Amino acid sequence: MSADTSSAVDPVEGVSLYDVDNPAPVIEPPRKRTKKTPKSTRTNFELYGWLFMRLSGVVLVVLVLGHLLIQLVLDGGVSKVGFAFVAGRWASPFWQGWDLLMLWLAMLHGANGLRTVINDYAERPKTRFWLKNLLYAATVFTVLLGTLVIFTFDPNIR
């Protein structure tokens, strides 16, 4: 059999050493999942994280830029902001929902982004571990505090 029909190798790279009767050795894909693969890399977590960054990002464009427009541009900008202004907006379930969704998406998006940054730069396993735990603790705290504040807001607190 001539080399130019049976070979997978481009002629430019020379005559192939292998053919049907003498196949090239099989090289395992370096990241193939095997029984020895650690548990933490057996899922598609990173794929879903990647997708979440993009989906939440698109939604956040509307939520965050709308928020900036209302808080900093319309009706006299930041000068109008105060307890009374907050009370007025959170009287409406629509704005409560807006702020709740924005809080959750922005915190999860930001936390996942920071997780990537930590993984990139903190090279010692111990440093990485502790930085990420600090990040997760701060994220859970902030999301819960913010959620509590939105749901328990009391315009007649005094």
Place this chain on the structure above:
Amino acid sequence: MPAGTLYRGREGMWSWVAHRVTGVLIFFFLFVHVLDTALVRVSPEAYDDVVATYKTPIVAVMEYGLVAAILFHALNGLRVVAVDFWSKGPKYQKQMLWTVMSIWIVLMAGAIYPVLGHAARELFGS
């Protein structure tokens, strides 16, 4: 370019650096921002006191910087989505970056008066 580095310079790398820096910055701001808003559960006075400091000229300038960071991150984020999901995205990534920067400049110019106006009035009188 030094050998053996993944950092390739030019528009692609620098927009990525800016996206990362602004993302981290916004996250830290958001943390503080949830804390200050939580003061509405303490008392109207506590909240209004803190927000009063946000109306000073110095914080107005910081606010303008925050707006700059958010606008860049948001617009460039849409570009990243386009690069990843649009079949011609990678081909037009440079053009899209210049589009992002043009829109960013227009919006930043538009934000001067709303964000910095009250600070200018306070500093230079109305």
